[in-house]
Amino acid sequence: MGSMFRGEEVVLVQFFLPTSAAYSCVSQLGELGLAEFRDLNASVSAFQRRFVGDVRRCEELEKTFMFLQEEVRRAGLVLPPPEGRLLAPPPRDLLRIQEETDRLARELRDVRGNQQSLRAQLHQLQLHSAVLGQGHHLPLAAAPMDGLLERSPLLQPPGGPHQDLRVNFVAGAVKPTKAAALERLLWRACRGFLIASFRETEQQLEDPVTGEPATWMTFLISYWGEQIGQKIRKITDCFHCHVFPFVEQEEGRLGTLQQLQQQSLELQEVLGETERFLSQVLGRVQQLLPPWQVQIRKMKAVYLVLNQCSMSATHKCLIAEGWCASSDLPTLQQVLQDSSSEAGVSAVVHRIPCREMPPTLIRTNRFTAGFQGIVDAYGVGRYQEVNPAPYTIITFPFLFAVMFGDVGHGLLMFLFALAMVLAENRPAVKAAQNEIWQTFFSGRYLLLLMGLFSVYTGFIYNECFSRATTIFPSGWSVAAMATQSGWSDAFLAEHPLLTLDPAVSGVFLGPYPFGIDPVWSLAVNHLTFLNSFKMKMSIILGVTHMTFGVVLGVFNHVHFGQWHRLLLETLPELIFLLGLFGYLVFLVIYKWLCCSATSAASAPSLLIHFINMFLFSHSPTNQSLFPGQEGVQSALVVLALATVPVLLLGTPLFLRWQHRRSLRPTGRQPEEDKSGILDSSDASVAGWGSDEEKVGCLGDREEAEFVLSEVLMHQAIHTIEFCLGCISNTASYLRLWALSLAHAQLSEVLWAMVMRVGLRMGHELGVAAVVLVPIFAAFAGLTVAILLVMEGLSAFLHALRLHWVEFQNKFYLGSGYKLSPFTFAEED
């Protein structure tokens, strides 16, 4: 948990990997997933790198794997997930795997090819027999043809008598989609000197390539004349028709048909044999492929990393650079030593200084991951910046609950989240692919806390499905009021509304022990009371939250050694915020404590006071809260306004002064230089992180010096944003009030419009019971859909906004980038 408060120390390290052991070292690092490698060959294009040959071989293999996988999939089988922990194979294994894969692929290709050709043959046979089978009907179709044939000589031009009036046939099959076009083209090209009959096959034939059943159109074209025959053949060729010899005599056709059937039976037997063999080969593939796939993928990843390394001058070792958490360094060292022990020369890792900003590493567990996710969605923190996530763990669910306060709804949410938490280790839950479900599931701990806090605020608001509960006796006594003011029966009958006056002794016995007194749920001014309470509560929470944000900035400044910002930024900011809005909070609490029921009539208005504070005026009708109030207020406003120029000019002027000072003492340079060296060596012994930060901020300063106007601009923007932000952000926290009001009112409406109506219906026991079932179902459904899901989402959204905009902009830059270590582990 300690590492949650700010990112871990990350250092730039250099690996010296002996060439012989580089592969195993990197593969080990990949198993551990500790270091992120930097590309040292960014200027070298992808195909000029050192290990591109190996990468290419891995890719070749993956291509073959793809082929195998596709074959397995086509056979309707699934590849089992690989079992056990598979390490990247040693490079020499690549050859073995490659050989075996190639052999398998070759075998599979052969068998598949055999099967294909057998199927194609079978298909051909089937088509042929289909064509012949359909041919049985043709004499009928041909009957009118004969008539035509007789007439045709009359139609012929006299110059071209046809000696051979023998009718020829072309029979074949074509895909149904092309049949119409074929028929038309035949007609046009041969000018009608043919008769074509098209028929659909009765049964569907399996396509030899795709294996899908498809119908075919068989056709029989009768024509005369050799030239037309050639044309027809050309046309049928271009439509990819299967053309078969067609015997004119029916007996001959029948004979061929029988022969074909005989052949296809034999072929089917052979095909069955081939398919059995195919399934054997596929079984082997199924067994071998998954582990290989994982191994080769790892191998490729290792080579890709090795491609990022540069060669040492002596060609004896590879040099890699990368980021790694400094706490992991010993582990890293150990791993490298272990995996390079075979090579004789040990791999070395050591840290090197760098001026770049290191990546941010914040380790999370399954509880904190959700909260860190909320923060990271806004922006990954700068290196070693204060991380808002640990505070978010409490503040986020709390602010959510302020808007969602209801015991019943909170409890439902809590139970839902609890169920997810308890079932989180079940594989079925983990493997669920539904995106919406995954979103909820990954935020289960967040939901758990949100539900819990909502129960708490629900008790404070004293609302359970919008109904008040009476856990403790109420602090108000109606009886005392009745006896004191002598309400008669007639008076009671006349007045539906009665006033309880807390000033009358005995009526108000004392505050309710916890939360809102349940008696308020009976009052007509319930809402007025709650509004005032919730509004003030929102302001108090908001100012506290923002002040906390400003204070967190202190840790940043201290950590980065920017002491001037402590004085020139944080202090003025605090004075500004607390002087204006802190004072408002003080007024609210002061009024709660000091104004009693007896002085209620003359109670001062905070709003008027606060407005007068800025106008430096005083309204005579508004009683002052405490003596000397005007003086205090004027002093606070003057003080707050005085901080604005400090905030605006302080940092830029300080930086300029610092810059001037560092330029001036050129005469005394040797001494300073020396001390600088001493300092840095000292620091690097003591702790790298702080030193590096100094280096980093030195760099910042140097850059800043050259463009002072830019610093001024930045500071001006920051100042304006902060000062205006204080006002608008405080107002923004009023959404706590608004949302909680909306939630309470919605649940109230739901109760009144659905449940209460249902409860009033029918007084006989049976009717009520029957009617209440659907009514309750509606109530429950609407509660979940509207109050839990819809209202929950909206409250979530507003809580998110309050954190990102109002809280985090007080201290969090979020301009860093994440450490993404080289790891073989699969991402969730």
Place this chain on the structure above:
Amino acid sequence: MLEGAEFYFNVDHGYLEGLVRGCKASLLTQQDYINLVQCETLEDVKIHLQTTDYGNFLANQTNPLTVSKIDTEMRKKLCREFEYFRNHSLEPLSTFFTYMTCSYMIDNVILLMNGALQKKPVKEILVKCHPLGRFTEMEAVNIAETPSDLFKAVLVETPLAPFFQDCMSENTFDELNIELLRNKLYKSYLEAFYKFCKNHGDVTGEIMCPILEFEADRRAFIITLNSFGTELSKEDRETLYPTCGKLYPEGLRLLAQAEDFDQMRRVADHYGVYKPLFEAVGDGSGGKTLEDVFYEREVQMNVLAFNRQFHYGVFYAYTKLKEQEMRNIVWIAECISQRHRTKINSYIPIL
């Protein structure tokens, strides 16, 4: 079309326009070309192309890799994209697409007929046909012996049919005939396409008309250039010029009289658009050819087409740019495979 088409353009064509703009963004950049030129072997080219939008398009090719395999795969990829656009298009964009494919269909028909004339098997030539210009009856063109045969039997149902009106003749095919047929078809195709774009109006007209005008003029120039020293008569030549370009009518008349390159250049000098192009042509020994200069100009116009929104020109421009890119890659790959590196840099950059 009504005025202000931009208000409802996106209803029908917004999705496709978004897609095509995304596709355009994935054209190879200058840096990609620089890297490609540095490649040593075709394998390197493949690896480099993998890092671009082409991705693993060569993954299923068996070794050894050849230039023609790369070309075929690239064409297939373009064809897939084009088919996707076409299948998702609505009128009048789909007509526009049909017009776009017509030019490829003409080329294919001519290619097949040339093949038939030289008695080459159809299968062999089919491979060379551009996949964008495929149609079912395509393979049957070799049954025809005269243009009117061809029209009546084969092409009457295809989109090419309307372009046949003034090339019906009963002469049997020979090489010159076929070339004439191609040019005539092309002429009527260009004119029809031009008319379609003009009638469509709007931004489409504003973008497409200049492009097609340029295309027409380019054809006129190229026809003139290619006819020098052939038996084609000047009158015949004039009938081949598409009349929708900027050169029409005076320029074409002058061009019909031209007898050598210098005269052609003099004709071009009258036109502000073409003068600089002819000036950029290098003399025989080195420098750019006229064709290259035209290609460069075409690329320029096509790139500019993307500066405006709500028109169909982007689809045309994208296809043409992609084709140019493919030509570039093929050029580079050829240079690499033939170890002829001196000319490797004369590809047409797409800016």
